[in-house]
Amino acid sequence: MVKNKHNKKPTTLLRLVSTLVGCVFLIHLIMLYRRNYSVDNLEVSSQLLIHHPVVRELERVEEENIRMPPPRKRSPRAIKRKPKRPTTLVEEFLDENSQIRHLFFPDMTSSFGPTKDGGNNDTLHRFFPGKIWLDTEGNPIQAHGGGMLYDEKSKSYYWYGEYKDGVDIIGVGCYSSKDLWTWKNEGVVLAAEETDETHDLHKLNVLERPKVIYNSDTGKYVMWMHVDDANYTKASVGVAISDTPTGPFDYLYSKSPHGFDSRDMTVFKDDDNTAYLVYSSEDNSVVHIGPLTEDYLDVEPVMKRIMVGQHREAPAVFKHQNTYYMITSGCTGWAPNEALAHAAESIMGPWETLGNPCVGGNKIFRSTTFFAQGTYVVPLPGVPGGFIFMADRWNPADLRDSRYLWLPLIVGGPADRPLESSFGFPMWSRVSLYWHRQWRLPSGGKEIA
Numbered sequence: 001m002v003k004n005k006h007n008k009k010p011t012t013l014l015r016l017v018s019t020l021v022g023c024v025f026l027i028h029l030i031m032l033y034r035r036n037y038s039v040d041n042l043e044v045s046s047q048l049l050i051h052h053p054v055v056r057e058l059e060r061v062e063e064e065n066i067r068m069p070p071p072r073k074r075s076p077r078a079i080k081r082k083p084k085r086p087t088t089l090v091e092e093f094l095d096e097n098s099q100i101r102h103l104f105f106p107d108m109t110s111s112f113g114p115t116k117d118g119g120n121n122d123t124l125h126r127f128f129p130g131k132i133w134l135d136t137e138g139n140p141i142q143a144h145g146g147g148m149l150y151d152e153k154s155k156s157y158y159w160y161g162e163y164k165d166g167v168d169i170i171g172v173g174c175y176s177s178k179d180l181w182t183w184k185n186e187g188v189v190l191a192a193e194e195t196d197e198t199h200d201l202h203k204l205n206v207l208e209r210p211k212v213i214y215n216s217d218t219g220k221y222v223m224w225m226h227v228d229d230a231n232y233t234k235a236s237v238g239v240a241i242s243d244t245p246t247g248p249f250d251y252l253y254s255k256s257p258h259g260f261d262s263r264d265m266t267v268f269k270d271d272d273n274t275a276y277l278v279y280s281s282e283d284n285s286v287v288h289i290g291p292l293t294e295d296y297l298d299v300e301p302v303m304k305r306i307m308v309g310q311h312r313e314a315p316a317v318f319k320h321q322n323t324y325y326m327i328t329s330g331c332t333g334w335a336p337n338e339a340l341a342h343a344a345e346s347i348m349g350p351w352e353t354l355g356n357p358c359v360g361g362n363k364i365f366r367s368t369t370f371f372a373q374g375t376y377v378v379p380l381p382g383v384p385g386g387f388i389f390m391a392d393r394w395n396p397a398d399l400r401d402s403r404y405l406w407l408p409l410i411v412g413g414p415a416d417r418p419l420e421s422s423f424g425f426p427m428w429s430r431v432s433l434y435w436h437r438q439w440r441l442p443s444g445g446k447e448i449a
Helices: 005-050 053-058 076-081 089-094 363-367
Strands: 144-151 156-165 168-177 184-191 206-215 220-228 236-242 250-255 265-269 275-281 286-291 304-306 312-320 323-330 340-344 352-355 373-379 386-393 403-414 429-434
Touching (some): 144 386, 156 184, 168 206, 220 265, 265 312, 275 312, 312 386, 323 373, 323 429, 340 429
Antiparallel strands (some): 144 156, 156 168, 168 184, 220 236, 236 250, 265 275, 275 286, 312 323, 323 340, 373 386, 386 403, 403 429
């Protein structure tokens, strides 16, 4: 019998195809197992979180129904020349002469804080988002675009932010607290430069979004911030250091991190003490993220471009159960816009977008992040998976009168949006940001630091 030497080729090809099919099937089974395992764990943790009494209370959101004011009277000539289009609620919010401005920026009569109402138990230790927040001396808190540091040495929280006075730089304000509600003014810990016009911190320049982290190796408190000129063309980060959390901080230098422009930014310190700089770059079209040096005084050359082409700013990064989360806003100037939540298994990415985390209020409230912009996220003491979302309700007509919105944020349950990537099938938890006209910490005002 004569053998056909060409018979081996189809057999080899068949074996190759069979091997590939088997590998694909095996990968599918592994991913299916991982997905089911993640779902089971997610459901268990979600059930525990859902049944937490504090979480149930925080999830009872409030609805809002703001009526538009009647249109202003216009002359017949003006109407004929340019017909008036309907005014939007966002335009009313931005209009300093709006008839409903008091709804967004209530006056001092509704302020809250430790000196208000003689310690009335009904208002004590309650947050009133959007109302004027007073410190222990009865003055409005000045810590806009801020960040939070918990200091293990003093067992205290320190809130750093922009100390505003019109358009001029005053410096970075600092407040200390044991309970996250009663805030003592520690003064301006990084002051503006009054006379040297070439200095980064000259009073006519821009200092925004200061964040402080502690380096346990050097014993230094390190502040990172966005520094700019009045025209926003410098677009750099600035670095300052101090031996204590209450300063004074010594300003070191400014730079363009990784050779790129940097505007809205934050720093994040991970569990292994590695710190990262996260900043909006490339004309706000991309977010950059990269590790800091071991002393936290500079960036390492490593950098990742994330959220490419999405035009996101105001990054606020936090971590829960080995997953990294980030809340960002869109780029619309002083006008409020929709927040988005993002998640990643590695802080360097890839990052997936989960969707709008806002719950409650009404449609326009949710699409404008409750007329505010995020700046930082703080763990909510006593509530696993609970956080405080720190945000600013900007008042462009009077920036020092901008308000603070601190709202409960809960991580739990399946994500609302399918993944953008096609492999891995990680199951992110839902990020939910709940609207409340008023709410109280689960500690009930006890010291939690």
